[in-house]
Amino acid sequence: MSNTQLASVLDRVDADFDKALERLFALLRIKSISADPAFAEDCKAAAKHLAGEIEGLGFNAEVRPTAGHPAIVATAKGNTGKRPHVLFYGHYDVQPVDPLNLWHRPPFEPVVTKHADGRDIIVARGAQDDKGQLSTFVEACRAWVNVTGSLPIDLTICIEGEEEIGSKNFVPFLEANKKDLAADFAVVCDTGMWDPSTPAITTSLRGLVYEEVKITAANRDLHSGIYGGGARNPIRVLTNILGKLHDDNGRITIPGFYDGVKDLPADILAQWKGLGLTAESFLKPIGLSIPAGEKGRELIEQITSRPTCDINGIVGGYTGEGSKTVIASHASAKVSFRIVEGQDPGKIRDAFRKFVTSQLPGDCTAEFLDHSNAPAIALDWNMKPLAAARDALTDEWGKQALLIGSGASIPIVADFKRTLGLDSLLIGFGLDDDNIHSPNEKYDLKSFHKGIRSWARIIAALADVKK
Amino acid sequence: MSNTQLASVLDRVDADFDKALERLFALLRIKSISADPAFAEDCKAAAKHLAGEIEGLGFNAEVRPTAGHPAIVATAKGNTGKRPHVLFYGHYDVQPVDPLNLWHRPPFEPVVTKHADGRDIIVARGAQDDKGQLSTFVEACRAWVNVTGSLPIDLTICIEGEEEIGSKNFVPFLEANKKDLAADFAVVCDTGMWDPSTPAITTSLRGLVYEEVKITAANRDLHSGIYGGGARNPIRVLTNILGKLHDDNGRITIPGFYDGVKDLPADILAQWKGLGLTAESFLKPIGLSIPAGEKGRELIEQITSRPTCDINGIVGGYTGEGSKTVIASHASAKVSFRIVEGQDPGKIRDAFRKFVTSQLPGDCTAEFLDHSNAPAIALDWNMKPLAAARDALTDEWGKQALLIGSGASIPIVADFKRTLGLDSLLIGFGLDDDNIHSPNEKYDLKSFHKGIRSWARIIAALADVKK
Incomplete structure (x- = not known):
């Protein structure tokens, strides 16, 4: 040429x-x-x-x-x-x-x-x-x-x-x-x-495992004045389970989740550190200041080489203006995992489903929908x-x-x-x-x-x- | 007459x-x-x-x-x-x-x-x-x-x-x-x-304290592929906090929540026990079987004389059909408390707000809306x-x-x-x-x-x- x-x-x-x-x-x-x-x-x-x-x-x-x-x-x-x-x-x-x-x-x-x-x-x-x-x-x-x-x-x-x-x-x-x-x-x-x-x-x-989970308790919406305290509240169940997806160090708590995940080679990590991606440059434009991922990891690892879990949507009960004293019959959430090399999307999906169902109290059922299941x-x-x-x-x-x-x-x-x-x-x-x-x-x-x-x-x- | x-x-x-x-x-x-x-x-x-x-x-x-x-x-x-x-x-x-x-x-x-x-x-x-x-x-x-x-x-x-x-x-x-x-x-x-x-x-x-809480993190919705792992997810924050409102025994964990709550007089409790309100009669018609309130309490106490907390609604992020890889900028929930004699609605409201704000991670703000504040x-x-x-x-x-x-x-x-x-x-x-x-x-x-x-x-x- x-x-x-x-x-x-x-x-x-x-x-x-x-x-x-x-x-x-x-x-x-x-x-x-x-x-x-x-x-x-x-x-x-x-x-x-x-x-x-x-x-x-x-x-x-x-x-x-x-x-x-x-x-x-x-x-x-x-x-x-x-x-x-x-x-x-x-x-x-x-x-x-x-x-x-x-x-x-x-x-x-x-x-x-x-x-x-x-x-x-x-x-x-x-x-x-x-x-x-x-x-x-x-x-x-x-x-x-x-x-x-x-x-x-x-x-x-x-x-x-x-x-x-x-x-x-x-x-x-x-x-x-x-x-x-x-x-x-x-x-x-x-x-x-x-x-x-x-x-x-x-x-x-990163790959993407995207699940939807719906938790159902009673067979209809209930009045919280009549049933509150006695009837299982599926939003409470859902928040309780999803609230445990991360520990205080930002690590995902699903058993086996990190199986197969490797640390970056030292030379690549050193190179990435040299790129100068900071909270100031990356997070400030979106109004944030503190990297929210795993403690002890560089921000650039958190957003590229480490697997993550995000709740992308949640809905249940009355969400309009004002108030309604209702106990919903069901509640649901969309939960996605960005996965990395070494993680098997099918195994991650199964582990998530097990994580949810193993914590379900009596009288509750969970249904799952698979929106994405792509490897890194x-x-x-x-x-x-x-x-x-x-x-x-x-x-x-x-x-x-x-x-x-x-x-x-x-x-x-x-x-x-x-x-x-x-x-x-x-x-x-x-x-x-x-x-x-x-x-x-x-x-x-x-x-x-x-x-x-x-x-x-x-x-x-x-x-x-x-x- | x-x-x-x-x-x-x-x-x-x-x-x-x-x-x-x-x-x-x-x-x-x-x-x-x-x-x-x-x-x-x-x-x-x-x-x-x-x-x-x-x-x-x-x-x-x-x-x-x-x-x-x-x-x-x-x-x-x-x-x-x-x-x-x-x-x-x-x-x-x-x-x-x-x-x-x-x-x-x-x-x-x-x-x-x-x-x-x-x-x-x-x-x-x-x-x-x-x-x-x-x-x-x-x-x-x-x-x-x-x-x-x-x-x-x-x-x-x-x-x-x-x-x-x-x-x-x-x-x-x-x-x-x-x-x-x-x-x-x-x-x-x-x-x-x-x-x-x-x-x-x-x-x-029972009285009613009904609060709405909105948690905000980033200044706009984010793409979870780009920001996932690095940016704070307000739905995760909300579920984590609300998920801790009850302990494993169904008791509400907000400090001071039970202050002033008295047990039923023995004779009234005995009379109520005699009424024969059972899970079979009360919960079966709504598809449930297990009283969901405080362990060690009669079902009739759970639904009438004990204070309760219910999440009546929750919403955040993408809740439509299918999937969207979004990290929402905010998420909100409606949370109500049925309170009993001896509980002060203003104190309960303040204690709930403190419970939420004391657990907020950096970069997050919480706003509250008071929908009801009525004593028992x-x-x-x-x-x-x-x-x-x-x-x-x-x-x-x-x-x-x-x-x-x-x-x-x-x-x-x-x-x-x-x-x-x-x-x-x-x-x-x-x-x-x-x-x-x-x-x-x-x-x-x-x-x-x-x-x-x-x-x-x-x-x-x-x-x-x-x-």
């Missing part, structure tokens, strides 16, 4: 940036909310629109049906079979916009505006997750094709429309389209930077494309790209490995304050611009990776 | 019963739901209708405005000032009917139908609470007036329209109408029988009208009337004492399975019929009480 060629591509990215922004806006205007059936046609429209854009870059791009919203499969016409073959993944669907009244502008009317601290930001639902992010890759391809007439790597692009609702129809789709999706490795643009000036590649992801992912730090991409990112940002763990789960990474046999390279330009899944989602203009430039460089670097 | 006169009155009750039922139905058809402003005109209509009925019995009956729904004040024209003067209290307002889909019939179209076990029952919203109950007294007056031309006692009737929403405007109304409400003692028909064949007079009522009531078992009424009830039902404690609160009883200086006699004919405040509210036809007969006898008995 000649350096002058890459320099021309990067110049082209800069020169074309205003138009790239216009193209992103066109995509952001499509209300492709996958969770709500009322927007099914918008999802189709987004798939069609994106396929058209990709087709224009010299791809055979098809919108293919799934059991849910359609997916795009696009194969570069210039693929040779002799160069490193990348499968790029993104998703065109977005989260619902509720609560709408908390948005400062209509969520599907994108604008560039100023953040309170002066940064230029793109505001719209999907500005980051994942329309903005996937567009950084597509725009980098455009610059390559426009300058050199083709791409320096073999490339298949696959973009789905149900990531925000669990990709349940996408896994069978991968199975059914295995042949067309064959590649050497996958590249996913759905993760974040370390901070606004430090790029990162995500090499580990640890990528191979020695994977060749990773080193290449890391150097390319470092060149673009003028700062060493970090290899980081993410506290979140991206189940598709496990699906790519299991279904297609592919390792994934997780690179993205999101920031912690992007408000994804929340009102006023944004993407830094700098993330979008330097994201495109980063991919332009990474594509060049990957072209040089030995097959 | 001549026995033949009373016998004639009782005969009249029986002869007139079908028409009494028709009159009750007319009252039940009026949708006097006090909680919903949409039914304000219906509340007025109910007051007017009832005042008209009472006027017809030889009263000066007025519908008087309050700051909310109006109240009725009716003074018998035959009052002499020389006979025992009774202030009768009831309420014409009813609870909302939601959830409407659980009713087997329209709630404001009363019918007499068969209970599953063969009992004849009146089904409608308000059939018992309190339109059915107050009508037993009004119909007894009617029988007396129709047979003898007047009442044997001095009587003032006061019926309010906001009992179901806390009587907040009724206490100032009592203050403002003190002179017109002067009497020797109050009679309230809003309580229950011991069982379907055993009449009862309620002589103690213990009536004088030696009050003269009580013995008279007890004998009258025993005569009607052929079974010794019991003096019982109620687990519920009737704040108006404390208000009558404080505002008007009156002790109250609490007599009613409700049963535990009447579904008050719930769908399919009912009143046993026998309760209505023998309730009227009971009051006819009690009125005769009270006439003989020395002033």
